[in-house]
Amino acid sequence: MNRVNLLFRNFIYFLSLSLLSVQLVQASDLPDFSRLFEDASPAVVNISTLSTPKRGRSQVYGPGGEELPEIFRRYFGVPMPEAPSGKPQPMSLGSGFIISKDGYILTNNHVVEGAEKIMVRLHDRSEKVAELIGADKRSDLALLKIESNSKLPVVKMGDSDDVKPGQWVAAIGSPFNFEYSITKGIVSALNRSLPSDAYVPFIQTDVPINPGNSGGPLFNMKGEVVGINSQIFTRSGGFMGLSFAIPSDHVEWAVEQLKEKGYVTRAWLGVAIQEVDRDLAESFGLEKPMGALISQVVPGGPADKAKLHPGDIITRVNGREIMRSGSLPMAIGVITPGDKATLELIRDGKKKSVKVEVGELPDEQRQRAERPTSPDMKKNRLGIQVEELNEDYRNKLRLEQDVKGVVVTGVISGVARSIGLRQGDVVTDLNNNRVESVKDFNKVVSGLPKDRSISMRVLRGGQSGYISFRLAE
Numbered sequence: 001m002n003r004v005n006l007l008f009r010n011f012i013y014f015l016s017l018s019l020l021s022v023q024l025v026q027a028s029d030l031p032d033f034s035r036l037f038e039d040a041s042p043a044v045v046n047i048s049t050l051s052t053p054k055r056g057r058s059q060v061y062g063p064g065g066e067e068l069p070e071i072f073r074r075y076f077g078v079p080m081p082e083a084p085s086g087k088p089q090p091m092s093l094g095s096g097f098i099i100s101k102d103g104y105i106l107t108n109n110h111v112v113e114g115a116e117k118i119m120v121r122l123h124d125r126s127e128k129v130a131e132l133i134g135a136d137k138r139s140d141l142a143l144l145k146i147e148s149n150s151k152l153p154v155v156k157m158g159d160s161d162d163v164k165p166g167q168w169v170a171a172i173g174s175p176f177n178f179e180y181s182i183t184k185g186i187v188s189a190l191n192r193s194l195p196s197d198a199y200v201p202f203i204q205t206d207v208p209i210n211p212g213n214s215g216g217p218l219f220n221m222k223g224e225v226v227g228i229n230s231q232i233f234t235r236s237g238g239f240m241g242l243s244f245a246i247p248s249d250h251v252e253w254a255v256e257q258l259k260e261k262g263y264v265t266r267a268w269l270g271v272a273i274q275e276v277d278r279d280l281a282e283s284f285g286l287e288k289p290m291g292a293l294i295s296q297v298v299p300g301g302p303a304d305k306a307k308l309h310p311g312d313i314i315t316r317v318n319g320r321e322i323m324r325s326g327s328l329p330m331a332i333g334v335i336t337p338g339d340k341a342t343l344e345l346i347r348d349g350k351k352k353s354v355k356v357e358v359g360e361l362p363d364e365q366r367q368r369a370e371r372p373t374s375p376d377m378k379k380n381r382l383g384i385q386v387e388e389l390n391e392d393y394r395n396k397l398r399l400e401q402d403v404k405g406v407v408v409t410g411v412i413s414g415v416a417r418s419i420g421l422r423q424g425d426v427v428t429d430l431n432n433n434r435v436e437s438v439k440d441f442n443k444v445v446s447g448l449p450k451d452r453s454i455s456m457r458v459l460r461g462g463q464s465g466y467i468s469f470r471l472a473e
Helices: 002-029 034-043 248-261 278-283 327-333 362-370 391-397 438-446
Strands: 044-051 089-098 104-107 117-121 127-136 141-145 168-173 181-194 197-205 217-219 224-232 243-247 271-275 292-297 313-317 340-347 350-357 384-388 406-411 426-430 454-460 463-469
Touching: 034 044, 034 168, 034 181, 034 217, 044 104, 089 168, 104 248, 127 248, 141 248, 168 224, 181 243, 181 327, 197 224, 197 327, 224 248, 243 248, 313 327, 384 438, 406 438, 426 438
Parallel strands: none
Antiparallel strands: 044 089, 044 117, 089 104, 104 141, 117 127, 127 141, 168 181, 168 217, 181 197, 197 243, 217 224, 224 243, 271 292, 292 313, 313 340, 340 350, 384 406, 406 426, 426 454, 454 463
16 A cells, blocks of 8 residues: 555656646746847837817727727727817827937827827936827828937837737837836737728737827837737727737838828729629639629729729739738738839639729828928918919919919818818918918918907819908917
């Protein structure tokens, strides 16, 4: 009996040692994020904003006070009481990261949209006022700029094309205003398209992301930024394992445009598309479901001019394979408007190659009028940007040679938007003064009175009219 007990004890002992060694091996295989956090966190910033709520607008916010992207507001967030009119209120809280030593910072557009003042808190807890250089609603990106007397820490940008499902990733941000929190997870899927963001090939992860993380960086294990945390899907108001990040490659493409002109231009094909399921694939003679099926062609659009028609299935764009319909807007969007794209498609069961000169997405032309503040626009009390009425504008707007004035090329939040000014409007008179040049316009604007009715004559679509408004400051 004693011999049996001894053997049993020895068996348990060796089994415990074996299990312990397995656990130690497994523990050694788990990644250590401490070095990543130490190296990368100084370049991560906390972003807060002040804004005056618009009367009658229903704001929807997450539990941390962050205004939410439209797509997820019905699942995530509660209405906040309307603030007293005219009084700036804290409106959103998010994260961002420094991408250059001279102070450029990336974050989400929804973090700073509509802000009258943007504050950036650095790793050393100092705070700086940021200038909004450019923003893109469609990809939910915003580019900020701060001034600093010292060299700023910057992140290392990585290649999102190297990201694969199953790889470890980490996020650093300020969830619920708990600054410099790091969370980790794995990449769940790539090239996800969301209903309101068809032009962004999102990286899906299971990294815990909560209000306040928006605009913060997603790192690979090398400490390189491979994405910007943008959205989550939830029905409970908290993290549920579905987080979406904007890929770094898409970010770098957009940043150059935001720096240069304050907005992002995308290409347009001019088609309505749908997914090719198994039944449609069989009916069109395909071996498997693939491609983007054209269900409608916009008359006069790029696809119409290239003689594409309903029933065509686009399978490649400039050599890039289109397996799902959601990949088509992404592949077309990054092409420069006016360039030619080579489309490979299936028509009547046969493969065909077609060249199409892509146009500019019409929505982008309208959104350009709402692009954010540039340095010149900040000096403008009306909140608009104007340019000289040259021959190019005369031709586009179909104006007679004797028309004098300045063309509105950008509108931001403020008086100009409240009175309904648009891109393409021509201002001919302001406060009973003729305006024939940008110099005239700036001179008149600088001398406009406060708290008194001011008139402006505007030419739009061949029709002219007067608008009156008041300036509070």
